[in-house]
Amino acid sequence: MSLLSSVSWKGWDSMLRYILRRFLISLATVWMIATICFFLIRMLPGNPFIVANPLDMTNAERLMDYYGLSDPLWQQYVRFLGNLVHLDFGYSLAHPGRSVNDVIIQYFPVTAQLAVQAILFGIPTGILLGILSAYRRGSGLDYGTQMLTILTTAIPSYVLAALLQLLFSVQLHWFPASGWKNFSYTILPTICLSLGLIAGYCRFMRTLMLEVGQQDYLRTAKAKGLSNIRIIVFHQIRNAILPLVTNLGLEIAGLLMGSYVIEKIFSVPGLGKYFVTSINELDYTMALGLVVFQAVVVVAANFLVDLLYGIVDPRVKVA
Amino acid sequence: MDTRELDFTPVPESSRDADQIVRPSTRYWPEVWKRLFRNRLAVFCLILIAVIAVLAIVAPILSPYAYDEADLMASNLAPCREHPFGTDKTGRDMWTRVWVGARASLLIGFLGALAPFLLGTVIGATSGWCGGWVDMVIMRICDIMLCIPSMIYLILLLIVMGGSVQSMVLAMALSGWMGSARGFRGRVMQFKNREFTLAARLQGASGARIVFRHILPNILGNIAVGLSSAVPGAIFMEAGMSYIGLGVTPPRTSLGQLSTEGINFFMLPSKFHLFLFPALVISLMIFAFFMFGNCLRDALDPRLRDEEYNARRLRSLRRALRRGKKVQA
Numbered sequence: 001m002s003l004l005s006s007v008s009w010k011g012w013d014s015m016l017r018y019i020l021r022r023f024l025i026s027l028a029t030v031w032m033i034a035t036i037c038f039f040l041i042r043m044l045p046g047n048p049f050i051v052a053n054p055l056d057m058t059n060a061e062r063l064m065d066y067y068g069l070s071d072p073l074w075q076q077y078v079r080f081l082g083n084l085v086h087l088d089f090g091y092s093l094a095h096p097g098r099s100v101n102d103v104i105i106q107y108f109p110v111t112a113q114l115a116v117q118a119i120l121f122g123i124p125t126g127i128l129l130g131i132l133s134a135y136r137r138g139s140g141l142d143y144g145t146q147m148l149t150i151l152t153t154a155i156p157s158y159v160l161a162a163l164l165q166l167l168f169s170v171q172l173h174w175f176p177a178s179g180w181k182n183f184s185y186t187i188l189p190t191i192c193l194s195l196g197l198i199a200g201y202c203r204f205m206r207t208l209m210l211e212v213g214q215q216d217y218l219r220t221a222k223a224k225g226l227s228n229i230r231i232i233v234f235h236q237i238r239n240a241i242l243p244l245v246t247n248l249g250l251e252i253a254g255l256l257m258g259s260y261v262i263e264k265i266f267s268v269p270g271l272g273k274y275f276v277t278s279i280n281e282l283d284y285t286m287a288l289g290l291v292v293f294q295a296v297v298v299v300a301a302n303f304l305v306d307l308l309y310g311i312v313d314p315r316v317k318v319a
Numbered sequence: 320m321d322t323r324e325l326d327f328t329p330v331p332e333s334s335r336d337a338d339q340i341v342r343p344s345t346r347y348w349p350e351v352w353k354r355l356f357r358n359r360l361a362v363f364c365l366i367l368i369a370v371i372a373v374l375a376i377v378a379p380i381l382s383p384y385a386y387d388e389a390d391l392m393a394s395n396l397a398p399c400r401e402h403p404f405g406t407d408k409t410g411r412d413m414w415t416r417v418w419v420g421a422r423a424s425l426l427i428g429f430l431g432a433l434a435p436f437l438l439g440t441v442i443g444a445t446s447g448w449c450g451g452w453v454d455m456v457i458m459r460i461c462d463i464m465l466c467i468p469s470m471i472y473l474i475l476l477l478i479v480m481g482g483s484v485q486s487m488v489l490a491m492a493l494s495g496w497m498g499s500a501r502g503f504r505g506r507v508m509q510f511k512n513r514e515f516t517l518a519a520r521l522q523g524a525s526g527a528r529i530v531f532r533h534i535l536p537n538i539l540g541n542i543a544v545g546l547s548s549a550v551p552g553a554i555f556m557e558a559g560m561s562y563i564g565l566g567v568t569p570p571r572t573s574l575g576q577l578s579t580e581g582i583n584f585f586m587l588p589s590k591f592h593l594f595l596f597p598a599l600v601i602s603l604m605i606f607a608f609f610m611f612g613n614c615l616r617d618a619l620d621p622r623l624r625d626e627e628y629n630a631r632r633l634r635s636l637r638r639a640l641r642r643g644k645k646v647q648a
Contacts, residue, residue: 040476158559
């Protein structure tokens with residue numbers, strides 16, 4: 001309730017202008033990513049038809065002509081941008097008949113499910129642990145979370161994943177080691193993906209709680225005679241949580257990228273695997289389409305987080 | 320009227336103590352070093368890093384085997400006296416391979432932290448010092464680049480340039496300069512209008528000289544912390560790229576690549592050493608850098624300095640009391 005009332009209803013005009021400006025910046029970002037990646041991918045040596053199946057040169061040249069790849073680069077670029085505006089990413093070059101949009105529709109939900117589960121599990125757990133270890137500084141819990149941070153920072157994620165597989169699938173038989181059939185298959189990858197989140201948010205939240213704990217307004221709250229719980233929940237946590245919101249956008253980008261590795265270990269049929277193989281096959285349209293799509297996801301997430309921040313923190317100047 | 324009597328009252332004897340300087344005065348960097356080396360964890364991490372670095376340099380030279388020398392008669396050996404870390408499936412000595420891989424990982428760790436930072440420093444300094452439209456343009460580019468997952472660039476650049484230490488470092492520099500550029504710009508703007516900058520400018524110093532000779536030393540502490548915490552990130556990145564298959568290409572090797580290979584066999588007890596040793600060394604390496612960065616940050620934090628000093632004084636007083644010495648409080 002207090003969140004909504006903190007948005008000033010008179011400020012809608014400036015709010016709209018802010019949203020519009022952020023939206024334009026986001027569009028520019030997507031365009032830049034698309035451009036950079038378009039030219040980067042074309043810099044790769046070789047061409048898709050020689051790499052994917054060793055045809056003789058005349059056939060490869062005929063195919064290049066067919067897909068318009070022998071046109072001047074700027075013409076291809078303009079065509080690519082035109083298709084992009086229509087959200088049409090084209091067809092795969094290495095696997096005829098497979099459109100990039102189909103691949104995204106089929107495999108992105110898997111990646112997204114993993115990321116969403118990791119966020120839903122990791123961030124609240126991390127924040128809770130952070131609050132508790134700030135509240136009981138120097139206790140066993142505090143040292144425990146510190147150890148967790150060090151472990152997750154020091155051990156590469158795939159090693160950690162392998163150890164989890166060894167423990168929970170091979171030794172204890174609790175969860176399946178790899179594959180993607182029902183919910184129980186998602187548990188280990190989710191844990192793996194969220195461990196970094198838990199550790200990061202826990203340490204961050206702990207620092208913020210301790211920082212906020214020294215502020216004058218907390219002393220005021222204490223002097224007013226408010227109960228400890230009330231102070232922590234309504235004054236300390238609410239102020240400490242704000243900087244965490246800005247981080248959320250970057251986390252989503254990190255999760256999408258981190259899932260490349262996790263998806264490979266647990267053989268999860270997500271976008272990550274597709275992206276790497278498509279680049280290795282020099283499948284221009286597929287690789288470009290996937291890059292641009294992921295960039296759109298990340299940029300959209302950042303856009304939403306920025307708006308959210310304006311709502312959560314009334315002090316942010318919207319105009 | 321005698322104003323002196325009214326305006327300047329002598330300080331009462333009892334309040335003198337409150338104004339005493341509580342600790343001996345020192346200069347900034349000697350103090351930081353002293354506090355760093357007093358921290359046992361920091362010293363331990365430093366020793367660990369030194370040991371790993373020395374082994375990475377020396378062990379392959381001293382080893383009788385070359386890192387890419389296959390010996391099919393001695394394949395898949397468990398750790399023994401001739402091969403302390405065992406051998407892999409083509410009989411290559413893992414001891415040599417692990418330390419050769421550690422060379423690559425250390426190089427990538429150091430250079431991969433340094434390169435984006437150097438690039439970012441120059442860009443950030445330009446942006447902060449020039450201000451105006453230069454600043455505007457650079458910061459917008461920075462904003463946009465930050466929005467893009469850096470792994471996408473990294474992957475594309477690595478494929479364009481091929482997997483080697485140099486291309487890895489270059490790719491990291493090109494995809495990771497934004498953070499340090501932003502930070503450095505803020506610091507330059509903060510110091511730009513201070514008196515010492517003005518004084519330097521009055522003496523005719525150039526912009527680059529002021530930024531690098533007068534402003535840079537003021538923020539060296541933050542830079543050191545940033546760098547030491549970027550090293551584990553770079554090593555990690557290399558390991559992750561190796562796992563996807565884009566790291567250092569064979570026959571050259573890195574710890575990321577070795578542990579990735581080992582992971583295929585880690586469920587087999589007879590080949591567990593292929594996974595254990597590279598993973599162990601890389602984890603120790605990252606751990607040491609990470610903890611050292613934390614200790615460095617603590618040592619540089621002036622807020623912790625007085626706390627530490629008081630705690631140490633209190634400890635020594637207690638110790639003296641326990642021994643029954645007469646203590647001068």
